[in-house]
Amino acid sequence: MDLKLSGRVALVTGASRGLGRAIALRLAHEGMHVGVAARDKASLDGVVQEITAAGGKAIAIEGDLSQLDGAEKAVAATVKAFGKLNLLVNNAGATKRGDFLKLTDADWADGFALKFFGAVRAARAAWPHLQASKGMVLNIGGVGGRTGEAEFTIGGSVNAAIALFTKALSDRGIKDGVRVLAIHPGTFETERFQKRLQTHMDTHKLSKDAAYKEMLKEARVARFGAPDELAGFIAMLASDELSYIQGSIIDMDGGQTRAI
Ligand code: NAP
Numbered sequence: 001m002d003l004k005l006s007g008r009v010a011l012v013t014g015a016s017r018g019l020g021r022a023i024a025l026r027l028a029h030e031g032m033h034v035g036v037a038a039r040d041k042a043s044l045d046g047v048v049q050e051i052t053a054a055g056g057k058a059i060a061i062e063g064d065l066s067q068l069d070g071a072e073k074a075v076a077a078t079v080k081a082f083g084k085l086n087l088l089v090n091n092a093g094a095t096k097r098g099d100f101l102k103l104t105d106a107d108w109a110d111g112f113a114l115k116f117f118g119a120v121r122a123a124r125a126a127w128p129h130l131q132a133s134k135g136m137v138l139n140i141g142g143v144g145g146r147t148g149e150a151e152f153t154i155g156g157s158v159n160a161a162i163a164l165f166t167k168a169l170s171d172r173g174i175k176d177g178v179r180v181l182a183i184h185p186g187t188f189e190t191e192r193f194q195k196r197l198q199t200h201m202d203t204h205k206l207s208k209d210a211a212y213k214e215m216l217k218e219a220r221v222a223r224f225g226a227p228d229e230l231a232g233f234i235a236m237l238a239s240d241e242l243s244y245i246q247g248s249i250i251d252m253d254g255g256q257t258r259a260i
Contacts, residue, residue: 005239006030006031009079009082012034012035013038014038015047016036019091022228023091033082037063057082071121071125075129076125079129090162103153116162120165130178174247181247186254188225188229189225190227200215225252225254
């Protein structure tokens with residue numbers, strides 16, 4: 001199905017690896033020109049090379065998105081390169097897990113600085129461009145924002161804040177012609193997942209297969225997600241065919257979240 005995204009422009013934050021990388025590759029595959037932003041220049045260059053080798057257009061934007069001007073620079077660089085902006089994917093995020101009593105103020109501040117304030121600042125910088133293009137902000141949250149977990153106090157709080165921010169910004173977007181949506185991913189099999197799997201194997205002295213099965217059982221799902229599934233869904237959401245979807249916060253988690 002032609003999503004009619006060809007020639008449109010996206011900025012994907014946290015696109016050097018994991019979900020962001022998959023999202024950038026998929027959007028480029030749909031014909032979008034893509035700004036890929038993160039800190040690791042070499043990995044970003046790899047993503048850009050992969051896109052250009054397949055005939056697409058992309059630029060690498062190196063920078064720390066937890067810093068005050070990081071998001072603004074990423075938006076400016078994308079618009080400078082491609083002349084407009086149709087889609088902002090706020091994906092960059094890294095929050096520390098662990099015992100609440102051992103997490104420090106700095107851990108909390110870092111978690112919010114990147115994923116929450118980075119998204120807020122990027123949306124603010126992108127807004128006039130998205131208003132002009134009748135574009136969209138897609139915020140990546142996480143299932144931890146819907147179901148509390150003792151070991152994930154920072155990530156869960158950030159993701160819950162992302163969800164409320166999505167609703168509040170969508171309220172403005174209705175007036176300004178900008179769609180604002182969020183997805184709460186469940187567990188996707190990224191590079192980070194492989195590390196979690198390894199930790200599970202080491203901690204519980206399990207084989208890879210047994211650890212994988214136990215993780216599925218803990219999450220009470222039949223399988224975990226593939227990054228390209230999330231990326232494909234975002235491409236669909238960006239299409240005009242789905243333009244009535246506004247302000248929605250969508251769980252994409254294999255059914256992990258049981259709450260209504
Ligand atoms: P990941 O593999 O750890 O990738 C995180 C991305 O963010 C990387 O590109 C990283 O690149 C970038 N990043 C980290 N710190 C940054 C900083 N200070 N400035 C700029 N970029 C920074 O994570 P992921 O698993 O793909 O997750 C992506 C998003 O989905 C996150 O928001 C995460 O909370 C959410 N999520 C993921 C899952 C999952 O199963 N994977 C589940 C729920 C929610 P550099 O290191 O190069 O900067």
